[in-house]
Amino acid sequence: MSYTVINPATGEAVTEVAHLDEHDTDAAIARAVTAQEAWANVAPVDRARALRRFADAVDSDTERLAQLETQNSGHPITQSRWEAGHVRDVLEYYSASPERLIGQQIPVAGGMNVTFHEPLGVVGIITPWNFPMTIASWGFAPALAAGNAVVLKPAEWTPLTSIRLGELALEAGLPHGLFQVLPGRGSVVGERFVTNPSVRKIVFTGSTGVGKRIMSGCAEQVKRVTLELGGKSANIVFADADLEQAAATAPYSVFDNAGQDCCARSRLLVERSVYDKFMERFETAVQGVKVGDPLLDDTEVGPLVTQAHKESVQSYLTDDVPVAFTGSAPEGPGSWFAPTVVTPERDSRIATEEVFGPVVAVLPFEDEEDAIRLANSSDFGLSGSIWTRDLGRGIRVARGVEGGNLSVNSHSSVRYSTPFGGFKQSGLGRELGPDAAEHFTETKNVFFSAE
């Protein structure tokens, strides 16, 4: 079994990637078990050094990783370079963790009580195709830092940068078997991570449907699980906002990465009193988005990841969906899709389901209460933005919106030093931030008798 990687900007075949079967997966997990036992006994300072060497190897390989991502996923090259740099930064950040996994000494009678953060063992990471290398690093860097081994299954469509990261780990001197990248089908390699008892935790990023299946599979062994799932996040623009700034930035909050972003603000909520004024400015901004050849430095948005995904995005634009305006995209080979702005009913399919493409649903609202109610009328709760010049309103709405990652007067959502994850059906648990390494440990409490 194998998969032919297609460059989504040209439609041309790039390379063939061999798939592992269940037997190969079990053998890799067995190697990981052995490697982890040794790694957990490496001095914290030496684990820290090893992770810094891995970060250096990624840094030296930035251009190659970026070119691979652009060829495989169609990301604009400047974005791909940023992604490789982000992986380096995440490794550097968590290289500080081995020496800082500090337990507690708790006062008790008759002796001494201390807690330890023990590694879990082998961690299985399953990644989606939209941000292949960055999302992988959010799992493997803190997991390795905490003394675990990692098996990583990249998405079938986008395995190339993950495979390269596996090679770089070895080049940097990480022990064999400690960090293994296992390309294959979700239903084969991914399922085996869930069913093989030697894998002690699953970190899954992907669709809510597959996430639910993984969660119920993990229940069988009470296996630890972190889920980062879908979103339908709201960008809320109040009448008192800096409308120029809100309109100029809104396209990038949803069309970046061609909308294939779990944090995409794919619902744009605009206060009715400024709706027309805002839409005029927004149209100009959308028409200014540069969709094109991802190898060019000034390209802002590339193609969709595959032809199959393009068809899935297209299927949301049924005849009854009112299109307000569109941006532009190249014609010809490649899975191109122009940024599209629609004005549907609040409860329509396109306004409630995750499209995962460059499509935004604009919905007018009446007042603050209506905005919060509309933003929360979703099973998802991942991210969102709030635009207002009123500080009190910014605070009230940020506390009222059910979402894990909100920003006021900006669209930022992911920083490696701050926690990331979703409310409701957008996920379970948090990644990144100062505590992530602890999420890859069990707390052990030990009482030493003074008798």
Ligand code: NAP
């Ligand atoms: P997906 O279809 O759920 O696949 C994600 C991963 O799971 C892939 O590696 C896939 O392998 C694997 N998989 C599929 N079936 C499996 C099974 N039965 N058992 C174990 N693993 C299985 O998601 P996607 O289409 O790649 O990604 C898009 C989704 O990811 C969107 O919903 C998006 O919102 C979400 N996402 C969320 C976040 C976040 O942080 N919250 C970030 C990025 C993306 P194959 O490739 O072989 O199918």
Ligand code: MG
């Ligand atoms: Mg899928």
